[in-house]
Amino acid sequence: MATEATEIRGVGHSVKRKEDDRFIRGKGTYVDDVKLPGMLHMAILRSPFAHARIRSIDTSKAGALPGVIAVVTGELMAQHKLAWMPTISADTQAVLATDKVRFQGQEVAAVVAEDPYIAKDALELIEVDYEPLEAVVTPQRALEAGAPVIRDDKEDQKDNHIFHWESGDKEATDKAFAQADLTVSLDTFYPRSHPAPLETCGCVADLNPATGQATIWMTSQAPHAIRTVFALVAGLPEENIRIISPDIGGGFGNKVPVYPGYVVATAASLLLGRPVKWIEERSENLISTGFARDFYMKGELALKRDGTMLGLRASLLADEGAFHADAQPSKLKVGLFHIVTGSYDFPAAHVVADGAYTNKAPGGVAYRCSFRVTEASYLIERLVQNAAYELGMDPADLRLKNFIKPDQFPYRSATGFVYDSGDYHRAAKLAMEKLGYDELRKEQERARDEGKLLGVGMASFTEIVGAGPSADYDILGLKMNDGAELRIHPTGKAILKLSVQTQGQGHETTFAQIVAEELGIQPEDVKVMHGDTDNTPYGLGTYASRSTPVSGAATAMVSRKVREKATKIAAHLLEVAEEDVQFEKGRFFVKGAPDRAKTIQDVAFAAYTNFPAGTEAGLEGVHYYDPPNLTFPFGTYLVAVEVDPDTGEWNVRRVVAVDDCGVRINPMIVEGQLHGGLTEGFGIAKMQLITFDEAGNCIGSNFMDYLLPTAWETPRFELGETVTPSPHHPIGAKGVGESATVGSPAAFVNAVIDALAHLGVRNIDMPLTSSKVWEAIQQSSAGAPAG
């Protein structure tokens, strides 16, 4: 019974996405599309001040407005012990402020009403008497003696310092610097940015007073972890909490934390016995939820005259906002920043980091990034480029000279990571070839002679994703493992349930392809379910590019478990010993007699109708994957720009991005991820900025002030690939969702700096607006009176 040789569209196929069918018809179900009988609407009153004591809150007028069902204040929440909640960094955060407000936009009260318009009307009727206090808006000020203590709610907190953290070997690094012919340093600021997914955050909380069942639809990238946090915070029995992350309109790290709005809506539903919906407005999203970066960085390189890198120092100051809500593995206070040695073979490195409270929204989410690797990659790639100028070397040559060599993998870095695999030279050379690097350098020379500014920026990043091995990686004690559950039905169709949650990455397609690869069931016959905690195995969720490295591996492993049992059944059907059965995609055959075969579908049917004696019925399994190591995607990005010397305006001429993310499950989806990441990197480099005035007012609280790239200014991208499989991942994949956001900002900035390097310009802090570039030109040698 030989099968037709239809090709199984497993790993490596650009399968069209299964999820698209509902989205192109407008039939997705995002949280705001959830409508329940009797549902109420909640709106949140936010603080206009960055730092102020609350003298009193008068809700009587708001409460009297027809249509208002309840006004919730911190005092009411406190009665239920819910005025404060834990953050994912094991700090505490006010749910609704009781004593003080600590950032502009902080949650002060909430109105629950029959109609969302009425809820908004009522907000204006709440009277809050504030006593403004000095706002601390920079971490430098925060750490000065005599600065107002922001977290006076915490008994043992006497200043604004949160943590001190070190990595690497100080002594060895000092020695390296002592031996250096040359040191190069860079002081730079990675400003606050906001992931701004197109859909804001929100939830619908439905607590059934009769059954005690709590069902909460929530824009969450990590529904299981949130369920556990809710159980711990609200004291609800975990089996009665069901978190459903429906279709999510983009996440990028913004939808990892627990926000006060979720907690208040849930409490309101509990108190009122009716479903409560809360959907953020855009300005609320921008001023109060998960910021990223806000990192002051100083880097120093120790070099030999010939360009050999000897050592690296980095010192960092993180602005964490008013509550320490970094999304980080517990033990790592600045995440994976110590990957800062990047793609280079450094004998020694040392990283020192401090974090401070300020009167700003809590920050530090990994915006399309694996826990601060973006900041690290930016620092090292900027430093290397600058070092090349000081050495009089071509920046590409300096990189090629110092890259970790292919035969050094697995490579132990100076800060203790073990890089799984890589071939940095190959990726860099491919990118240079695609761009026509050498010709462009010549053109740059000619352009300079004509007074034109042309620049080439390079970034050869190493990413680190897939957190992580249980020995070192947990969030609030929960090990960062993820699960997959696979069930094959009698007709040979399958359901795969995942602990990770898609926000556009295409899991419903790519994970089905992994099953297809391992079992030979076509991807369209594998339904992928995710996001509903009642119906999926436990796991920590989708961020830090962990879906493929962790849950993808779990999917491969569970498929293999199922295959083992299927082999037994096949042996029974073929009437041979198990050892004599061989598997190839989709069929089991007798070794040496490939015509004697059973398809996976035959076997699935037999698993319910004709299984061997002593075997359980059914064909299913579950696997929780504990990754043995992280994965280390890498690549080289090259950007060519033209800068207008009179206006500082810069335009991108070419972007060449060569990525190596190991085995590509679905090349079409991988490229889509890269396009998106490159665009965000471009936005961060050029326009995205959330800043604050001296009073702590957030500038950039809407899409008119917080500029995001549109199709018009977004560059065209030219992609290239190399494939260096991860040796420890079951299918050799490494993860890709964030590589481009991690690697590209430095490439864009380096390109502009490169255009101005001969004028002595070495740094412009992002975003590189025309005015900042113009200023840098003015202050450079070109801006001297004669010029």
Place this chain on the structure above:
Amino acid sequence: MQITVTVNGTERTADVEPRLLLVHLIREVFGLTGTHVGCDTTNCGACTVRLDGTPVKSCTLFGVQADGRSVTTVEGLATNGQLHPIQAAFKEEHGLQCGFCTPGMMLTGAALLEKTTDPTEDDVRWAISGNLCRCTGYMNIVKAIQAAGRAMQDEKAPEPAGAAS
């Protein structure tokens, strides 16, 4: 206020507050949730619908302004169960990821293609510059709109030679 709006070809009446935004009329009153809200400041285009054929941002109009007019939403793109070429092209070219911007993008794109089925890349980028996408980097959206244009040419001109290409 009593209003009558033709929504995706069907006449609907509703009694609404004058301040009700068109996007809420569509989503909450008519129950068509394919139209999304991404910003509240007319910047993102997630709420784009066509009002008498013109793409508009429905978060910036009141429902009552649609009285006596016709509105097309993403749910009205397909006809007789047949996908609009732009819907097929968005899937084919991977022009969407999270799908949140997609309805607005497709409606803006469809309006462009009614003017020309052969837009240049710049034409497309300019036309959709009022629609933000945070996921795709626009590359494949542009491709999808151009591919849909080609499909529409093929559909329109089956026999005359040389119409395609």
